[in-house]
Amino acid sequence: MRVRLGFAVAAVAALVVAGCSSNGSGSADQKSFDFWSFSGINQKAAVEEYQKKHPDIHVKLTEVGSSVETAQALTTALAGGKVPDLVLIQGDDMPKFVEQPQNFVDLRTLGADDVKKDYLDWVWSQSVAKDGSVLGIPTDVGGLAIAYRKDLFAAAKLPTDRDAVSKLWPTWDKFIEVGKQYKATTGKAFLDNAGTSVFYQAVQQGDMKYYDADRNLAYDHSPQVKRAFDYGLTAAQAGITAKLSSFTEAWSAGMTKGDFAAVAAPSWMLGSIRTNAPTTKGKWDIATIPGGAGNWGGSYLAIPKNAKNPKAAWDYIKEMQSPQSQLAHYVSSGSLPSTPSVYKDPKLTSFKDPFFSNAPTGTIYTNSLLGLKPFYIGPDSSAIGQEFLNAITNVEQGKGDPAKAWDTALQNIKTAIGK
Structure with missing residues (x-):
């Protein structure tokens, strides 16, 4: 990715x-x-x-x-x-x-x-x-999941057992509340960023994304997209993120230093964590994604x-x-x-990943895939998603007006794809 x-x-x-x-x-x-x-x-x-x-x-x-x-x-x-x-x-x-x-x-x-x-x-x-x-x-x-630092959760007096952690956030609202609790206790960021770790995950959950079943554009009126955007915007405004864009050098360094305690972790992300933060082996564990299912x-x-x-x-x-x-x-x-x-x-x-505290990653990730419904991913999906992410990131960085973020994203999407 x-x-x-x-x-x-x-x-x-x-x-x-x-x-x-x-x-x-x-x-x-x-x-x-x-x-x-x-x-x-x-x-x-x-x-x-x-x-x-x-x-x-x-x-x-x-x-x-x-x-x-x-x-x-x-x-x-x-x-x-x-x-x-x-x-x-x-x-x-x-x-x-x-x-x-x-x-x-x-x-x-x-x-x-x-x-x-x-x-x-x-x-x-x-x-x-x-x-x-x-x-x-x-x-x-x-498949989707959340990777979290057990040592940092312990310092915040949060549960560290993966099943107990999963129960903390059955929904994205609860997930953001845990982030606020972590920030209040430690004074440090809970997440790397709101765009990738909240919006990009939440928008993958459901049966319609940027297009409807007839392959028509639906990004501007899809309840699922608006809901995911609002989750991302709420997280951006809550002050619970390190404001580190995914896959940047600062993000990699922050992962090693413990600048954030949790990160959205689609199954392929585990390799990125191993590569970018090799000294953190054994400090991570894997919990279920809020909402329980999804794919990216x-x-x-x-x-x-x-x-x-x-x-x-x-x-x-x-x-x-x-x-x-x-x-x-x-x-x-x-x-x-x-x-x-x-x-x-x-x-x-039976597969367990020693880097992630012997988490049964095979079971965790495949469980997140079961029950998902087909939805059409159209030719402009990447460009649309990027503009939504940009709008959330601008708010997170203090460069955008939260009240105008949705409308700004829609206008920028129309400019980007011409539709």
């Missing part, structure tokens, strides 16, 4: 030019294929595992860069460059490609209908185009229309994204499966 843009243009240009001039790549025979992925999610290990089982197949893996850079490279290639046979697309980027079914293989022609039952229905639906084409197979999901994140494997070897790419998808393969990948990397049949498997239910 972390975004790096510094070298995006150069990375995209170099990759596409190299692709256009390439001769004799991994797609030279019908068993081999080119695979584009973004970095940081250990696709190399999955490819190596596949090639051990199939030594006659060569997979040319290219880690393009961040998820944003990979999506940019794919967009450029689809416009006239050499496309890969297989590409990994981050969930936030998938909506704009779902609007382009003509540029991708309809995976139903390769057997997608036969495996549909293996995946969470609401995840599957987000890669289905309006004409019914299936454009991607889900590789993982991002996940990725899809897709096959561009002009792929040289779509059958070879599909064979890889079918084998490496099966329920048992996703389970094995979870055990080795922490990538949460999108296949609910493994959610009760002992390998998942």
Whole structure:
């Protein structure tokens, strides 16, 4: 989920030019294929595992860069460059490609209908185009939870047991009240920021987000969006945050120093905490998200229309994204499966994360996914969410008027997306 843009243009240009001039790549025979992925999610290990089982197949893996850079490279290639046979697309980027079914293989022609039952229905639906084409197979999901510092909670005379902590905040209102209690006792910030740790989480809970079921824009009248925005705004005004934007250097440093006691932690966030604050091992634990359920994140494997070897790419998808393969990948990397049949498997239910006080992360995160309903994520979802976050951040930083924040966000969204 972390975004790096510094070298995006150069990375995209170099990759596409190299692709256009390439001769004799991994797609030279019908068993081999080119695979584009973004970095940081250990696709190399999955490819190596596949090639051990199939030594006659060569997979040319290219880690393009961040998820944003990979999506940019794919967009450029689809416009006239050499496309890969297989590409990994981050969930936030998938909506704009779902609007382009003509540029991708309809995976139903390769057997997608036969495996549909293996995946969470609401995840599957987000890669289905309006004409019914299936454009991607889900590789993982991002169940929601809250990571908290046990030592800092103890200093604030709050419970530290994960079950007791979870009971503190059945709702977002209660969560904010706990933050106020923590601040009153310690004089320190409870959360990193209101935008990511409150708004971005609350808006993922429910059955409608920025678009309605008919794929029409609904961000300006969706009760769920307004409610999530109000939660974020309340947290921003309550003075309970460290005002540290997620994934910045200051945020990473603050995590290590204990500048905040809790942070929203979709399943993929645990890796960021380990990387950015390695000296805090054993000080963290995981509690349930207010509201109990939700998802933020996940990725899809897709096959561009002009792929040289779509059958070879599909064979890889079918084998490496099966329920048992996703389970094995979870055990080795922490990538949460999108296949609910493994959610009760002992390998998942017994998994405990020593960095987070041996929290049963598999059970915590999969429980947050059950019962979710499908909702449409449209091509402008990322831009819309960013403007809502910006409005909350401005209030948090003392640069925005809380009374005008909602209207300001709506106006900025209309400017950003032209709708």
